[in-house]
Amino acid sequence: MKLDEQGIPLVGGARVADPPLEPTPEFLAELARESDSLENESPQAILQWAVDRFAPNFTMATAFGPEGMTIIHMLAGIAPETPVFNLETGYQFQETLELRERVRERYGMTVEYKYPELTVEEFERSNGGPIYATDPNRCCFERKLRVLHEAARGWHAWASAIRRDQSEDRAKAPIVGWDRKFQLVKISPLANWSKQQVWSLIMDEKIPYNPLHDRGYPSIGCQPCTRSVMAGEDERAGRWSGFQKTECGLHN
């Protein structure tokens, strides 16, 4: 397989033929202006702007978290044809995988799985066993980041489910900005929302959500790297518990 200078596989097909957006000073200035003008708009209005401005080159990656499910719910009312995908590492909880079916039943939207090149069995065999407990950074790179780089290629913009109040890093996120890591426009319609607003909408609209949230898992990633948290612990304390790692590298 042909790789680019970062070791990321180059994909074939129609999408790769789409000219990528260039982060020229003029384009970055346009994004900053749009971001400012959308600062006080509702998430739905922000998503509508994103669809009007970038579809059909607008997509979304989701791990089926509460924020992601909220955006899927909104997209279903605005542009249900928006391609949405999930990084299927092979280590996700069954409860997470089942949400894909619930999205299909409720909204008629099919979330596409994007897989790493190697199956879990092949990956573990080539590494002499699982590496999530010894080298989670490399495991995340191989099973998530590499796949995401490939999946992002050819798109002009994607929706992100981050909220500014989730972390110091996320506090600086614009509504619309240039994603330097993945080289496309990143739109964060929930940037100004609180956790409570997300959960109020989930309850009011009966949006499907991961049942593990009711069992002490506020933040859910892959099964081997997620534990439940106790009262008073940080929301993300259950992710890569025992490691310094707090993010899989998708947002930082």
Ligand code: SF4
């Ligand atoms: S979250 Fe854990 S199992 Fe999943 S890719 Fe990262 S290190 Fe591997």
